[in-house]
Structures are given as structure tokens and as C-alpha cells.
Amino acid sequence: MRLRPLLVKELVWSKRNVVALVVLLVAVPAVFAGASVGFQTVIPTDMPIGVVGTDGDVTDDDLTIVEGAVTFFSDPVRYDSKSTAIDDLRRERVYAVVEVPPNVGTRSDGRLDFTLYVDGSLVPFRETSKVITNNVNARLSSALPMDVRISRTVVEPTHTLPEYLIPLLLFGVVALFAFTFVPYNLAGERTALDRIRTESSLEALVIAKLTFFTALMAVPLIVFRLATGHFGYDVAVLAPGAIAALLLSFLFMAAVAMAIMFLTRFSTSGRFVNVILLFGLFAFGGLIYPVGFFSSIRRAIARLIPLHYGMILTRSAMLKDVPLDIFSEWFAGLFGVVVLAGIGLELTIVAYRRRST
Amino acid sequence: MNSTNGDTEPTLAVEDLRREYGPITALDDVSLAVRPGQVHCLVGPNGSGKTTLFRTLLGLITPTEGHLRRPEATVGVGFQRPVYYPDLTVEENLDVFARLMDAPRDGWRKRVVEVLGLERVGHRQAGDLSGGFRKKLDLALAVLKRPRFLLLDEPLSDLDDVTQNRLLEFLSEYAEGGNAVLVSTHRIEDFATVLDRLTILDGGRIVLDRSRAELTDRDESMTGIYTELVGPG
Numbered sequence: 001m002r003l004r005p006l007l008v009k010e011l012v013w014s015k016r017n018v019v020a021l022v023v024l025l026v027a028v029p030a031v032f033a034g035a036s037v038g039f040q041t042v043i044p045t046d047m048p049i050g051v052v053g054t055d056g057d058v059t060d061d062d063l064t065i066v067e068g069a070v071t072f073f074s075d076p077v078r079y080d081s082k083s084t085a086i087d088d089l090r091r092e093r094v095y096a097v098v099e100v101p102p103n104v105g106t107r108s109d110g111r112l113d114f115t116l117y118v119d120g121s122l123v124p125f126r127e128t129s130k131v132i133t134n135n136v137n138a139r140l141s142s143a144l145p146m147d148v149r150i151s152r153t154v155v156e157p158t159h160t161l162p163e164y165l166i167p168l169l170l171f172g173v174v175a176l177f178a179f180t181f182v183p184y185n186l187a188g189e190r191t192a193l194d195r196i197r198t199e200s201s202l203e204a205l206v207i208a209k210l211t212f213f214t215a216l217m218a219v220p221l222i223v224f225r226l227a228t229g230h231f232g233y234d235v236a237v238l239a240p241g242a243i244a245a246l247l248l249s250f251l252f253m254a255a256v257a258m259a260i261m262f263l264t265r266f267s268t269s270g271r272f273v274n275v276i277l278l279f280g281l282f283a284f285g286g287l288i289y290p291v292g293f294f295s296s297i298r299r300a301i302a303r304l305i306p307l308h309y310g311m312i313l314t315r316s317a318m319l320k321d322v323p324l325d326i327f328s329e330w331f332a333g334l335f336g337v338v339v340l341a342g343i344g345l346e347l348t349i350v351a352y353r354r355r356s357t
Numbered sequence: 358m359n360s361t362n363g364d365t366e367p368t369l370a371v372e373d374l375r376r377e378y379g380p381i382t383a384l385d386d387v388s389l390a391v392r393p394g395q396v397h398c399l400v401g402p403n404g405s406g407k408t409t410l411f412r413t414l415l416g417l418i419t420p421t422e423g424h425l426r427r428p429e430a431t432v433g434v435g436f437q438r439p440v441y442y443p444d445l446t447v448e449e450n451l452d453v454f455a456r457l458m459d460a461p462r463d464g465w466r467k468r469v470v471e472v473l474g475l476e477r478v479g480h481r482q483a484g485d486l487s488g489g490f491r492k493k494l495d496l497a498l499a500v501l502k503r504p505r506f507l508l509l510d511e512p513l514s515d516l517d518d519v520t521q522n523r524l525l526e527f528l529s530e531y532a533e534g535g536n537a538v539l540v541s542t543h544r545i546e547d548f549a550t551v552l553d554r555l556t557i558l559d560g561g562r563i564v565l566d567r568s569r570a571e572l573t574d575r576d577e578s579m580t581g582i583y584t585e586l587v588g589p590g
Contacts, residue, residue, distance in 0.1 A: 188444065194509050195440040195498065198432070199457045356417055357378065357409075 047292035049074040050085040052095035057102035064098045070138040087326045089119050092312050095292045101306055111147040115237040120154040121319040123164035124289055150195040151259055155261040156320045166228055166235045168288060173220045174246055178253035179278035186258055202349045217250050241317030241324045248312030248334045255341035262348035287311045306337040365430030368381045368392055369506050374423035376409055380407050385561045397533045398548045399541045399557035402587055407541045408437060411510050432503030437511045439495035443484025447475055447494055450483050460502035470499060471526050488515040506537045513547050519559045524585050549579040559587045
């Protein structure tokens with residue numbers, strides 16, 4: 001058995017594929033090690049909580065007192081109207097809303113009735129919301145000289161954990177397809193690319209692929225619909241808002257994945273970069289758990305990622321009874337980033353053509 | 358850079374072409390016109406710039422300087438390295454590209470398949486074919502839409518003698534039918550009997566561009582002319 005020549009061959013191969021190896025052995029470990037920073041806090045200590053007055057009689061002082069009481073375990077966000085606060089609760093911008101009665105700062109006896117609104121569809125938050133109710137009660141009782149009562153009101157239908165996971169798992173399938181199969185498929189096209197360029201165009205090829213694969217996403221949607229029907233889950237898998245959010249998210253991811261493949265000239269490194277993006281999306285995108293559970297750094301990062309909103313839109317459309325118009329800005333934003341990704345993809349195609357030899 | 362030819366006779370041409378790759382000049386001051394009714398042979402040693410010129414004519418490479426004039430006519434292309442879908446069968450490749458080219462499934466396609474001897478491998482996956490059959494598939498895709506301009510890069514490589522002769526005969530007939538055939542090769546002797554025009558490229562520059570009539574005035578064989586200009590190797 002002659003090992004040495006084969007080991008030398010591995011060395012030569014490694015030199016030829018040094019970029020792929022650097023990505024795998026340096027960039028990936030660095031990203032994974034760096035990702036640990038995002039997990040500094042997994043117990044919510046500064047999650048956003050809305051604070052809003054019951055009516056116009058509630059003064060700024062009343063709200064400030066309540067904000068001061070809840071600051072200990074949350075990051076209070078003041079609202080002028082209850083409907084705006086509840087809309088933000090539904091959009092996962094805040095994870096609870098404290099409704100403040102008037103005269104908190106001026107009364108010295110009697111009873112003050114607060115209401116804490118939480119979103120029932122946010123299953124991982126259900127137990128936490130009970131703890132928060134107790135915390136709010138304890139903090140306000142110690143801060144105020146009167147009897148304080150907190151009633152917890154659940155808005156939106158309550159779901160089971162399996163139901164909560166359905167939109168996430170479906171989103172995961174779509175993301176996996178976009179960041180693994182799409183680049184693999186495009187790389188397989190490389191052997192025919194010159195003929196495609198002479199008989200048609202790279203743009204036509206890319207549009208055909210995006211159209212076909214987006215249509216193909218109907219298959220996992222139907223599979224999930226059948227599965228949820230079989231298990232009797234209360235999840236609207238085929239809600240128009242969910243389909244729109246999923247397909248826009250898929251288009252965005254597929255366009256980014258393709259752009260990376262053109263940029264790396266269909267190399268193995270391109271596929272690795274796409275897989276890293278997939279991992280990064282799940283690590284930092286705040287897809288699985290409500291992002292308010294994590295550190296402020298990680299929350300800020302998640303809120304910079306368009307797919308974070310795609311996931312919330314999908315989850316909301318499947319699990320909540322909310323009108324889609326409260327998400328109209330997000331849908332417009334998602335559509336906007338799809339257009340931007342398309343422009344980016346076109347630029348990578350132009351660069352690819354220019355670098356052709 | 359791209360423009361169409363305003364002349365009545367469609368012409369595929371490059372003018373004052375220069376292509377640089379960093380410090381390397383692959384093509385320098387190259388002008389060439391490919392016209393219907395001719396088998397035009399572009400010959401040169403390895404590394405002379407033939408493939409760069411060929412790919413520039415197809416619009417696959419952007420020249421550093423110069424102009425490309427593309428005809429308002431169909432162009433078919435056979436690549437040096439066969440270009441097809443390896444995961445599809447031969448028939449599926451022909452179907453996919455025929456649709457892309459709007460080429461009808463008619464007697465022409467049957468003839469092309471016969472000339473190239475592809476009948477018995479129609480249902481085989483293209484990626485599993487031998488080098489020769491891959492080349493044949495690539496050539497079939499090149500002529501599938503009956504292009505007015507047929508550009509072939511090293512079309513005889515990997516082909517057996519019988520297919521080579523059949524193909525040469527086919528190319529000659531094809532040009533006689535009013536079509537343009539441009540062949541890029543490093544083996545002039547293969548095309549000596551069928552060529553109507555010879556262009557010799559060496560070191561990125563055209564060193565000879567003559568019609569057969571002009572060449573036959575010279576008391577030398579094609580190979581002799583080539584060797585004299587370029588050298589034996």
C-alpha cells in the first residue's frame with residue numbers, strides 16, 4: 001500500500017481548493033465561535049414590553065412610574081394608543097403590553113387594576129408570560145402604596161407547541177431548499193452554460209429557475225397542509241398571507257444563493273458559503289424562539305435580517321386571526337428586498353460574463 | 358460593442374479586435390469576416406488565440422478593444438469541450454435545446470442524428486457517453502436549428518475516422534447550401550480538402566487570410582503554407 005503519493009495528492013488538491021478549505025476550517029469555526037456571543041442571554045431580562053394608558057386620563061407620570069417598575073426585567077416601550085400597542089404585540093415587536101389605569105402616581109389608597117396582554121399564539125412565551133405577570137404584580141405592589149391587581153389577558157388563539165412549530169418547520173424546509181438544492185442545481189448547469197448563453201441568456205435561465213422552484217414550493221405547503229389536517233392541528237397552512245410570506249422569503253433566499261454561486265463561479269466554496277448562510281440564518285435570524293428572549297445584540301442582528309420578518313409573517317398568518325394590513329409595511333419591505341436581491345443577482349451575472357474567458 | 362450588419366449579405370465579423378488578460382495579449386488587431394457559402398477554416402497552433410476569437414465571435418467574451426458585427430441570422434455553435442446537460446439523455450438534450458432554439462422536430466433532426474450516428478445512444482444519459490459520442494451530441498446541438506452561421510471549435514476531435522469523413526462531407530454540403538461554416542482547428546490537413554477560406558492565427562495575430570482560389574495560385578500545399586508561416590510545431 002503506497003500511502004505517500006496519495007497523501008501528496010491530497011496536499012496538491014488542498015492547494016488547488018484552498019478557498020473551500022479556508023471557508024470550512026477557518027471561516028465556519030470562527031462564525032460558530034462568534035455565534036456564542038449571541039447566546040449570552042437566554043432568560044429574558046430586557047425583552048420589549050409595551051406600556052400604554054387605558055384612556056386619556058393617564059398621565060406621563062403614571063406611565064413613567066410603571067415603566068420604572070418593569071425596567072427591572074424588561075425594556076419598556078411607551079405607546080400612545082392601545083391598538084398600536086396590541087398591533088405591535090401581534091407583530092412580535094413587544095412581547096406583552098401593560099395597560100395602565102389613571103392616577104397611579106396620585107392615588108394613595110384603594111385598588112389599581114392593570115391588564116397585561118400577551119399573545120397566545122407565541123407558545124414558548126406562554127409560561128414566561130405568567131412569570132412576567134407575577135413580576136409586574138410584585139414590582140408595582142412594592143412601588144405603589146395601594147392594592148395592585150394584574151389581570152392577564154391572552155389575545156390571539158392559544159396553540160400547542162406542535163402547532164407553533166409548523167410554520168417554523170415549513171420555513172426551515174424552504175430555507176434548506178433555497179440554500180442547498182438551488183445552488184447545487186445551478187452548479188449542475190455549468191456544463192451547459194455556454195450553450196444557454198448563445199441560445200438564450202443567463203437572465204432567462206435564472207428567471208426560469210426561480211419561477212420553477214418557487215412553484216415547486218407548493219409541494220411542501222401541501223404536504224404540511226395534509227399533515228396538519230391528519231393530526232388535527234389548528235394551523236392555517238394555506239393562508240394567503242403565509243403563502244405570500246413564504247414565497248417572497250424563498251425568492252429572496254434563492255436569489256441570494258444564486259448570486260453567491262455566480263460570484264464564486266459555481267465553485268465548491270460557493271456551496272459552503274450558502275450552507276453557512278443557512279446556519280447563520282437559524283442562529284441569528286430569531287426564527288425559532290421569539291427574539292425578545294435573547295441578548296439585545298442578537299435581537300438587533302435578527303431585526304436586520306429580512307427573513308426574520310418573513311418568519312413572523314408566516315407564523316402570524318398561520319396561527320393568528322389578524323388582518324394582514326397590520327403587516328402591510330413588512331410585506332412591502334420583504335418585496336423590496338426581493339427586488340434588491342434580484343438586482344444584486346443581475347449584477348453578479350454581469351460580473352460573471354465580464355470575467356468569462 | 359455589438360451591432361448588426363447593414364449589408365444585404367449577412368456577415369459575422371470582428372474588426373480591430375484586441376483582447377487582453379492582464380499583461381497577456383490574447384488577440385491583437387484581429388479582423389475577420391465569416392460569410393455564407395463558405396467553409397472558413399481558422400487554423401493556428403495551441404495558444405494562438407483561436408478559442409478566444411471563436412468565443413468573441415459568439416459574444417461570450419467581451420473584447421478589450423474592437424467591434425463585433427453579428428448578423429441578423431441564426432448562429433449555431435459546437436464547442437471545443439462539448440456543452441450539454443449530462444444528467445439528461447441524448448434525446449432529452451436534443452428536445453430541450455430544440456425547444457430553446459424553436460427548432461422543429463422534422464426530417465432535418467433525423468438526418469443530423471444519422472450523420473453523427475447518435476441513433477443507438479438516444480436513450481442513454483449524456484454524461485455516461487464516451488468522449489466521441491459527447492462530441493457528436495455537441496455537434497448535433499450545433500446544427501439542430503439549421504443555422505445560417507455554423508461555428509465549430511475543433512469539431513473532429515474525439516471522432517472516429519468514419520464519422521470524421523461523414524462530417525466533412527456534411528459541412529461541405531452545408532456551406533454549398535448557402536450557409537456559413539467557420540471551423541476552428543489546429544490541424545489544417547483535416548480540412549484541406551473542404552475549406553473555401555483559410556485564416557491562420559499565430560500569437561494572437563492573423564498571419565494569413567486568403568480564399569482557396571488565392572491559395573491555389575501558390576505552388577504549395579495547405580500544410581506547407583501553414584508550416585512556412587507558423588512552423589512545424
